[in-house]
Amino acid sequence: MKDNGMGRVLSADFFMQDDVLAISQALLGKHLYSKVGGVTTSGIIVETEAYRAPEDKASHAYGNRRTKRTATMFLPGGICYVYLCYGIHHLFNVVTGAAEKAHAILIRALEPCVGIEVMQSRRQQHRKPDELTSGPGKLSQALDITMQQNGQLLDGSQHIWIEDHGQVIDPEHIIRSPRVGVDYAEECAAWNWRFRIKDNSWTSKPD
Template identity: 40%
Template sequence: MQPLDYTFYQQPTIELAKSLLGKILVKETSGGVASGIIVETEAYMGPEDRAAHSFGNKRTKRTEVMFGPPGYVYTYVMHTHCLVNVVSGEVDHPEAVLIRAVEPYEGTHLMYQRRGEKKKETELTNGPGKLTKALGIVKEDYGLPFFKSPIYIAESEEEVLPDISSGPRIGIENSGEAKEYPWRFWLTGNKFVSK
């Protein structure tokens, strides 16, 4: 599998959030390669979006990568779980797309090792903290490019136009009107979409 070219990430954030659906998120580790088809994303629209870490142009050590060019890894830890985002938007306009769920594609044995042997397959990667653990994505991947290994996004071998649903984002109760924005996107009917 070949990483998508850098130019793929140079599209508006909402479009990128939809375009990522059906693509393959790949992580190479010393233990092997694990990957999953992206089935759910959420767009975060930067300074004007109360749910975004960069709301109000808040620039911190954690959000610094968001102020750079698109196509880079933004990881952070929330409630002990590492979450992974694709930096989007132009330089100095900090936007990102959260990858919320993937469907296991390769390296399922590694996912079971990391997540627990007794899990149902649908529970391995059906949430943003679950998928990072299953794929071996860690906070230290922060700032890496998504267009070369060890962490990258590749084209799916099946070229199908996905059936995409949208609705409000999840887990952002304290963000005023932003919690209602329909900026969560998922592959309609896919059983790996988060609960």
């Protein structure tokens, strides 16, 4: 366990847990950091979604489908899974569980914390504070997360890591709802695998 003086970097033990739904909720209130090009930025995780192969039809790895893209998800928990969505947006996921279990958590929204001015400049014309990190594509742009980070370790030795700063989210303050944009996933689309901090203004739209 590494400590930079601010918080504890989450260790492999945390990400290797088997219950991706529990980890998705435990990540709320944790701090996601990026250090790319020597610049540090961070935000508090306020919204997550779980994706769990093989049974989850919304997962890229549904049915344990192994391709060049999904290979990352079959690696041991504690690494980044990044992919390009709609040819434009990089979406950032945390891989969890043991090797060969393709579990992943999409980070959907952050409350900006460190390096807000840098994030604003990366967001260019969309620098309104409430548009900085209130969506999975937005937060990747703000933290400069690209395909370069796909497969990287989250242990603090690379560009992306997650810290525990002691903030605890009361389970009663977590909203559970269906995931966004997975209408194609048939019965899985109704599963309440989206988790948000109640009354937090930084979560993504739609509600």
